[in-house]
Amino acid sequence: MNELNELKDDWQKMTGSYKSGTELLKMTKINNHPTFKKLRLKLLIEVISISALLLVYYDAFDGDRKPLYANLLLVISMVLYIITGILGYRSMQNPVEGPDLKTSLRNNLSRVIGLSKYAMLFSLLYTVCLLIFFTSTIHFTKEKAFLLLGLIIILSQLLLWSYRIWRNRIKNLERQATDLESPENI
Amino acid sequence: MEKAFLHAIQDNQKIIFKVCKIYRNSKEDQEDLFQEIVYQLWKSYPQFRAASKLSTWIYRIALNTAMAVYRKAAIPINYYPEIPGQHANPENIDTEKEAKLFYALRQLNDADKAIIALYLDDFSYQEIAAITGITGNHAGVRLNRIKNKLKQIIK
Numbered sequence: 001m002n003e004l005n006e007l008k009d010d011w012q013k014m015t016g017s018y019k020s021g022t023e024l025l026k027m028t029k030i031n032n033h034p035t036f037k038k039l040r041l042k043l044l045i046e047v048i049s050i051s052a053l054l055l056v057y058y059d060a061f062d063g064d065r066k067p068l069y070a071n072l073l074l075v076i077s078m079v080l081y082i083i084t085g086i087l088g089y090r091s092m093q094n095p096v097e098g099p100d101l102k103t104s105l106r107n108n109l110s111r112v113i114g115l116s117k118y119a120m121l122f123s124l125l126y127t128v129c130l131l132i133f134f135t136s137t138i139h140f141t142k143e144k145a146f147l148l149l150g151l152i153i154i155l156s157q158l159l160l161w162s163y164r165i166w167r168n169r170i171k172n173l174e175r176q177a178t179d180l181e182s183p184e185n186i
Numbered sequence: 187m188e189k190a191f192l193h194a195i196q197d198n199q200k201i202i203f204k205v206c207k208i209y210r211n212s213k214e215d216q217e218d219l220f221q222e223i224v225y226q227l228w229k230s231y232p233q234f235r236a237a238s239k240l241s242t243w244i245y246r247i248a249l250n251t252a253m254a255v256y257r258k259a260a261i262p263i264n265y266y267p268e269i270p271g272q273h274a275n276p277e278n279i280d281t282e283k284e285a286k287l288f289y290a291l292r293q294l295n296d297a298d299k300a301i302i303a304l305y306l307d308d309f310s311y312q313e314i315a316a317i318t319g320i321t322g323n324h325a326g327v328r329l330n331r332i333k334n335k336l337k338q339i340i341k
Binding site for chain 1: 199
């Protein structure tokens with residue numbers, strides 16, 4: 001018991017390098033946020049590159065010579081991909097979603113699961129539509145088929161990598177929620 | 187509102203500091219989490235009702251943020267087989283006592299860390315229950331388990 005009282009004493013007396021009012025004020029602005037800065041940059045790069053592709057693809061990649069369905073699929077999948085990215089970024093800004101830890105973790109978990117499904121689905125859709133667009137008028141030779149296979153393998157790896165990130169995020173939240181609720185911990 | 191918020195946080199930043207230290211290992215991750223918590227507190231400040239204790243609200247948001255925010259996969263840490271002594275100070279922890287304290291606390295799971303942090307700051311079972319969402323009874327039984335675990339660790 002003495003050891004625990006000592007721990008309590010140390011915990012309550014703990015000192016640290018505390019922040020000034022100016023430093024705290026800076027922290028209330030999302031622009032100074034370290035995690036969101038990285039996420040924002042990633043999102044910005046994606047939005048700019050996909051928007052640029054959207055603007056130039058028709059002339060640069062002979063959109064007029066491709067079938068209408070290939071053009072439509074590509075544009076729709078690009079727009080959906082961008083929208084999911086923006087919604088995901090906005091959603092990550094609100095990890096606190098309930099009156100207590102248990103409720104908040106459960107709500108957060110449901111939200112992240114939903115978000116991961118849409119993100120994976122639209123990433124897959126974008127990838128498939130991109131392949132459909134570029135292969136819709138190709139006359140396949142053996143070399144071109146191998147090239148396509150290589151491209152499919154690379155894109156599948158990227159999707160798998162994205163899936164693993166989401167899975168780890170969900171697993172982490174599930175573990176937190178279970179640790180808090182589990183009867184084994186009673 | 188900004189002034190009142192900054193005043194409230196400045197007076198209670200010890201809570202945020204402790205939550206960061208218990209949930210993150212490296213200085214850099216602790217600083218990032220500190221910033222994240224202050225941002226989340228600022229966002230939820232308009233909903234804060236003075237009827238509840240300021241420290242209760244800060245703890246609720248801080249623990250919630252620490253547990254829910256996605257973190258990079260941690261580099262596996264080989265815990266010392268014994269409690270750190272005077273010369274074992276891998277994270278620039280200020281004192282030997284603090285090193286012992288965090289050595290013990292960081293071996294608990296995230297949910298137990300939340301419960302013990304509140305207990306160490308003298309929150310009642312009912313207050314712990316309100317913050318975590320478990321029942322008061324559950325909190326009491328669970329705290330006994332955590333205390334036993336801690337005793338084993340610091341023996």
